[in-house]
Amino acid sequence: xxxxxxxTTVRAGDDVVVRELxxxxxxxxxxxxxxxxxxxxxxxxxQLIDQxxxxxxxxxxxxxxxxAPPETIERDVLRLVSELVEKRIVVAGP
Amino acid sequence: MVPxxxxxxxRLGFRQTWIGASAADLExxxxxxxxxxxxxxxxxxxxxxxTFAQRQVELDGFEERVHDQLPDRPVDLRLNAGVASxxxxxxxxxxxxxxxxxxxxxxxxxxxxxGIIHRRVxxxxxxxxxxxxxxxxxxxxxxxxLSPEPYEGGVLxxxxxxxxxIVYEFANTKPGDAVLFALxxxxxxxxxxxxxxxxxxxxxxWFRSEPVRPSVxxxxxxxx
Numbered sequence: 001x002x003x004x005x006x007x008t009t010v011r012a013g014d015d016v017v018v019r020e021l022x023x024x025x026x027x028x029x030x031x032x033x034x035x036x037x038x039x040x041x042x043x044x045x046x047q048l049i050d051q052x053x054x055x056x057x058x059x060x061x062x063x064x065x066x067x068a069p070p071e072t073i074e075r076d077v078l079r080l081v082s083e084l085v086e087k088r089i090v091v092a093g094p
Numbered sequence: 095m096v097p098x099x100x101x102x103x104x105r106l107g108f109r110q111t112w113i114g115a116s117a118a119d120l121e122x123x124x125x126x127x128x129x130x131x132x133x134x135x136x137x138x139x140x141x142x143x144x145t146f147a148q149r150q151v152e153l154d155g156f157e158e159r160v161h162d163q164l165p166d167r168p169v170d171l172r173l174n175a176g177v178a179s180x181x182x183x184x185x186x187x188x189x190x191x192x193x194x195x196x197x198x199x200x201x202x203x204x205x206x207x208x209g210i211i212h213r214r215v216x217x218x219x220x221x222x223x224x225x226x227x228x229x230x231x232x233x234x235x236x237x238x239x240l241s242p243e244p245y246e247g248g249v250l251x252x253x254x255x256x257x258x259x260i261v262y263e264f265a266n267t268k269p270g271d272a273v274l275f276a277l278x279x280x281x282x283x284x285x286x287x288x289x290x291x292x293x294x295x296x297x298x299x300w301f302r303s304e305p306v307r308p309s310v311x312x313x314x315x316x317x318x
Binding site for chain 1: 108146176177180181184185187188189305306
């Protein structure tokens with residue numbers, strides 16, 4: 001699993017096409033041909049990544065929007081982003 | 095021959111669906127669809143999408159397909175599942191594009207698009223027959239030209255029953271352009287054989303009342 005932290009910034013990979021279908025994001029890596037579907041919560045994370053890039057800001061917004069312990073939200077966001085980085089759906093910066 | 099609209103009113107891009115039509119353009123296009131049962135969508139694919147799809151089509155490869163349900167069992171080539179099909183299914187199922195199509199056609203039940211990429215080669219026995227496509231919840235047809243260069247022949251014809259009078263004919267020869275046309279129990283359509291030396295390669299499929307996710311084959315692909 002790729003290491004990401006709250007200080008990491010991420011953006012969509014250049015070879016990734018994203019569309020929201022019925023309110024859920026679908027991501028297609030043009031290079032690998034792999035699809036990824038995100039559930040509504042994952043879709044919200046994706047929207048916030050697109051908006052903020054820095055994961056600390058993503059987690060902060062998620063904590064404001066969802067009724068869950070902050071440590072749970074942080075863990076879930078970092079886990080999802082790690083997976084997306086590993087699958088080259090998003091590109092991580094410093 | 096029905097002339098195509100010179101105006102680009104909608105474009106599918108990698109980043110977004112662009113709708114540049116004014117309300118008056120949309121109304122004119124809707125009226126055109128009602129009158130002719132079809133409308134041409136100029137430059138539906140943005141150039142980079144078209145270039146990518148054309149290149150990927152050659153990589154994904156074709157296999158022969160027999161249309162068992164049609165008279166004389168016509169044959170053509172069907173693209174194997176791959177990135178070319180995937181990206182076009184994703185772009186054509188974009189919510190803004192589906193809403194555009196609902197407005198153009200008046201078919202408010204449309205929820206998704208499912209299509210395939212197929213190729214007809216001149217002088218290879220790749221023929222078509224009159225049919226209506228009225229199965230599987232199909233509501234309207236979209237055909238996007240993915241050919242590498244303009245082809246000859248390959249004219250879409252629509253006829254009205256019971257008289258059988260052809261009411262629409264159009265050769266969508268420009269790569270990236272598309273034709274959106276109606277289905278109905280008093281309508282049939284076919285495409286005449288390609289001629290010359292260039293194969294006719296299109297992404298053709300149906301707007302349907304089925305939910306969107308199964309249409310793009312995503313039911314088991316969740317990452318989260």
